[in-house]
Amino acid sequence: MSRDDAVHGDPTRRAFAKYGGTVALGGLLAGCTGGGDGEGDGADDGSADGNGADDGSADGDDSDGSGDTAESYMASISPMGEVTFESPPETVFTRLTHHADMAFALGRGNDVTALHAPDYYDGLWNQFVERLPGVSLDWSGRYSSWKPDKEKLYELDSDVHLADPAWITRQDAWDRADVDEVAENVSPWFGNSLSDRHQEPTDEWADGYQYYGLWEQFEIVADAFRERERYEALAEVREGLLSTIEEGLPPEEERPTAIMIAAADIESIYAYTLSNPGFLTSHTRPLGPRDAFEGSVECGTVVDFETMLEADPDVILYLGGMEPGTDMAGRRTAFEEVAVGSEIAAVRNDRIHPQGARYQGPILNLFQLEMTAKQLYPDAFGAWPRYEEGPYPAIPENERLFDRKRVADAIKGDL
Template sequence: MPNDEASPESTRRAFAKYGGAVALGGLLAGCTGGAESDSPAGDADGSGSTDDGSAGSSDESDDADDGSYTASISPTGEVTFESPPETVFTRLTHHAGMAFALGRGDDVTALHAPDYYDGLWNQFVERLPGVSLDWSGLYSSWQPDKEKLYELDSDLHLADPAWITRQDAWSREDIDEIAERVSPWFGNSLSDRRQEPTGEWADGYQYYGLWEQFEIVAEAFRERERYEALAEVRDGLLSTIEDGLPPESERPTAIMVAAADIEQIYAYTLSNPGFLTSHTRPLGPRDAFEGSVDSGTVVDFETILEADPDVILYLGGFEPGTDMAGRRAAFEEDPVGSEVTAVKNDRIHPQGARYQGPILNLFQLEMTAKQLYPEEFGAWPRYEEGPYPEIPEDEQLFDRERVADVINGGP
């Protein structure tokens, strides 16, 4: 049994403990936290919180006499660490992307669709001098197996237990067992689109913006300086965007779609609360669907023509296996799709991923700003394949060298 085999490891795994009270089995604590606005002006996002660069709920304590420290995130609450984690289990790529941003991309032991996201992420990493990333061949953790988590023996499970227990194979007891015998859970995923937690997780669950959660994760890794350096880059990027945005009445209408098969097109919203829109919400495009289409809805060419967007953002367009030229041709050769304004004006543009970490978020903010507002932020080159285009240095909206230095541990 894995439980028996793992018992000797419990002593070694004492580097991390859950704190607090009133939790099943005494393992998981109560929750604290806030919410973040991704708007460049820092406006409240409906939760009464503003994006001031401070998470407020990381609660990292000073080193105790034994060198331990604590960090806190909803829904797991406070966790005490005796040393920073060296290997990291993740399920979704916003968490894997946070580990990567903190210089621990190679320490990830698992993530969802590792080969797909390795290919996609490296399209952007290509533009960071001296930075490398290899997630190929890792364990695919979309539906993680408890026995596999024992085998991986990761120092931290950077994943949301409230999401994991939505799967039939996982109970709260399983979550507590892994936390006690392998290592703690420390992640939040239902903030993606402000999903409602179920069961016992519903009480006190807090939502975070992408960078707010990144700050908390950085505290768990004892990487405050790296976080602050990258947050400074992001603040500068958002300031540039805010200064350049035209009045709302002059902004283009847009939609975001994804389709492995052009016969089944999924539409996604651009400004709803949650970190999935952290690269589009700050740019404030007008929703061509005018709120009539829910995120994740299947639409056809007729529905898109009725909305008639000025710009179509195509999710997954940077994945090496995606044929962007073929995707455009599918619209251009269809009698209905060819009538869409975005198609007529050659404004179908690639996107990366919605479950983005901080580094991908920087690239996608720059990319989307250029795709939506070329006159204000510089033209976006027509993209069909290969890595993120080389943008002339004087047209870049953030410093690649600075970001690369931070990831690699430089000053």
């Protein structure tokens, strides 16, 4: 559609966004740090079956779960409240990759119109997609939406903006009026991002802002897309994976100490927490490693080798280590060549392992739960191969912690 059509108030077939006056308060609110988790350890963000007060269920006449319906229907998510859809979304605007991965999981991966750093994340996600038979994903060349331009959203004309307006309005060029304009003239907003680490919303969004676990939000999004069957198939895989992990975890006192870092070079090493509330830790929190920093280092803190040696972790989890351009062998060597770094237990014992991304959706979460379980507890879950480059390792079938084919079939809709 043209921008002129929109500003003259001529609604499109998708201009059905209606913001509810109140978001249900049954779940966790802004500033809360406790509650149910949904990630396997009861620590933070709701149940996997979405039984919170604001369950985001969609009302409509689509009993076969096929995604086809001729009637409008409503779905609800914080901070938007109730949103009305005329039909299930096909093309999808996203800003962060937890939402892009949700679209991918629901069979709309190649219909994503925008995401942050599309070429980077296309390369990273395809390292994992390689292990899903018959599945393809192409995010290359999409609009890079870290600081989205309102005019570009009109041009993209996406069926839904799977992004959090409370985060969008943090950008200098955006305010609440801009968000409402796009919702009215292009398509609804339907996403939640401040649940990443339970960030505080700005005042205009603070009233009733609710935090969700990764899979709790995925269920709400799946219902908005009328894709209940895909969600249930993937949730079943996840429940089996979590059960396997819970059964194999050693007692807490026997677990390794660990830290998670990210670094483009050894001069600027950023440390990230492993068990704080929010979906950024949805692949480490269920595994319960002991924090080598013992809570003394906050998320995103720059640390030096002396600080890491003082913590002396048994395992170092290296974010971005599976990105195609990353040389994990070189990263390990860099640690070994620094005298202080070479003394760290994880370096001495060759336990620096790659990670994928913090802003994970359901598909990446399954892989990262498996890989991190193997990296932390090789005796319980099988050894993680010494990864240096290339796609996610071809784990022998009898050593896999989840069924790749079942995941691939769900994404393809072969249910």
